[in-house]
Amino acid sequence: MPPASSRIVLAKLGLDGHDRGIKVVARMLRDAGMEVIYLGLRQTTDSIVAAVEQEDADAIGLSMHNAGHLTLGPAMLAALDEAGLDVPVIIGGIVPDDDRPILDDAGVAAVLGPGASAEEVVTTVRAAIDFASAGGDETA
Amino acid sequence: MSLRQVPIDQVIERALNGDRRAIGRLLSLVERGGDDAETIETATHVRARDSHVIGITGAPGAGKSTMVARLVAAFSAADRRPAVVAVDPSSPLTGGAILGDRVRMAEVDTTAFIRSVATRGHSGGLALSVPGSARVLAAAGFDPVIIETVGVGQVEVDVTAAADTTVVVVTPGMGDAVQANKAGLLEVADIFVVNKADLPGASDARRDLELMLELSHVTGQEDADHRPPIIMVNSLEGDGIDAVRTAIAEHRDHLVTTDRLQERRRKRARYEMRVRAELAFGAHLQRRLGEPEFAATVDSVAQGDDTPAAAARKLWQPYA
Structure with missing residues (x-):
């Protein structure tokens, strides 16, 4: 049996049609040997929670290019918390430097900005999965 | 607390009671194979x-x-409570996969259960674990369980061994009557769907399939009690979908009333037994080949003194 691949759900949360970046990231993660469950545009926190449950995902990657990250990021974490899921959330896209600490404090595992290399993307995702599976953000 | 730390018996119990996270977890364990997968199979098969x-x-x-x-x-x-196992290909180079079937299923109510599965190196249109995944979903109360294969060409017909009813989806422009009469995919359909039926050529596709079915009748290949219906569908608009659902239900009734359901399930049993045995036996033979008693035989094939067929016989004959 081959070793189990990591599974990550990638989604655009909310009203945001900029999906070029997330498709590039999907390809980067695929080429690193991960199974990418691609949900596409106009997802809701509910649809992402349902997908994470059904797909038994190890991580969630959200692409944000509409300045909604300070609202939607914490909303995603709250929805996961409510569902009892302790899956790391990684946000990619346009996030001003000043907002990063706010997202960190809210519990976002990592933020990846424009220009992140494939290596950086893969390393960040792997680290977030490893940290969570080691019980890094254990919830009751 | 993550389900990964919960004992498997408890995860199984929760899944059978409809806990969706537990079902998702069991599906991962089934995909992984090994002892846990077997424990799950024992709990779900019947x-x-x-x-x-x-x-x-x-x-x-x-x-x-x-x-x-x-x-x-x-x-x-x-x-009904439908569930879907949607299969997409793994990269043969990296093992990674982009599982994109959910993109098309965004409108589906979250009460349905959709699981995306990567082939993980298996050819034939499915992943090895798919029959086991379908079992978990069925045991958790989902009915029907829909298995969507990877996009296949002509000969990847594993799905017929995993399913009670096989629907083959074709589109206008798939080729002429000669293509329709080639062996393979078209032979295994219980129901045909001509999708994108609003496009030019849809009636030609229908005619070619009808002609092919006529010839199956002439040569006596067809199931005398069931001629596969051909249903024109436009999935974007939803046209024809109810006809597909009805045809699926009618086929199920046909299988039950003619005892062909048991026949198909025996076929599935043989298929699964053979695949499992091949895996186990293959691993066993691989180990045997590495043992000292075969070193001389391996050398003689490598040097051209013995043929591969004759040497292989030495390997498998003790089990025949």
Whole structure:
């Protein structure tokens, strides 16, 4: 049996049609040997929670290019918390430097900005999965 | 607390009671194989027998996922509890995969259960774990369980061994009557769907399939009690979806009333037993080949003194 691949759900949360970046990231993660469950545009926190449950995902990657990250990021974490899921959330896209600490404090595992290399993307995702599976953000 | 730390018996119990996270977890363990997968199989096999397993197959881009999304909505509207196992290919180079079937299924009600599966190196249109995944979903109370294969060409017909009813999706422009009469995919359909039936050439596709079925009648190949219906569908608009749902139900009735359901399930049993045995036996032979008693034989084939066929016989004959 081959070793189990990591599974990550990638989604655009909310009203945001900029999906070029997330498709590039999907390809980067695929080429690193991960199974990418691609949900596409106009997802809701509910649809992402349902997908994470059904797909038994190890991580969630959200692409944000509409300045909604300070609202939607914490909303995603709250929805996961409510569902009892302790899956790391990684946000990619346009996030001003000043907002990063706010997202960190809210519990976002990592933020990846424009220009992140494939290596950086893969390393960040792997680290977030490893940290969570080691019980890094254990919830009751 | 993560389900990964919960003992498997408890995860199974929760899954059988409909806990969706637990079901998702069991599906991962089934995909991984090994002892846990066998424990899950023991707990789910007999409970799974009442669900109707439907296979949906066809070429890449034929519109399988979009049609499955519509079909799921139609089953939900009819008070059924559908689940989907949607298979996409793994990269042969890196093992990674982009599982994109959910993109087409965004409108599906979250009460349906959709699982994306990567082939993980298996050819034939499915992943090895798919029959086991279907069992978990059926045992958890989902009915029907819809298996969507990867986009297939002509000969990847594993799904017929995993499903009770096989739906083959074709599109206008798939080729002429000669293509329709080639062996393979078209032979295994219980139901044909001509998807994208609003496009030019749809009636030609229908005619070619009808002609092919006529010839099956002439040569005596057809199941005398069931001629596969050909249903014209436009999945984007939802046209024809109810007809597909009805045809699937009628085929199920046909299988039950003619005892062909048991025949198909015996076929499935043989298939699964053979695949499991091949895996185990293959691993065993691989170990044997590395043992000192075969070193001389391996050398003689490598040097040209012995043929591969004769040497292979020494390897397998003790078991024949």
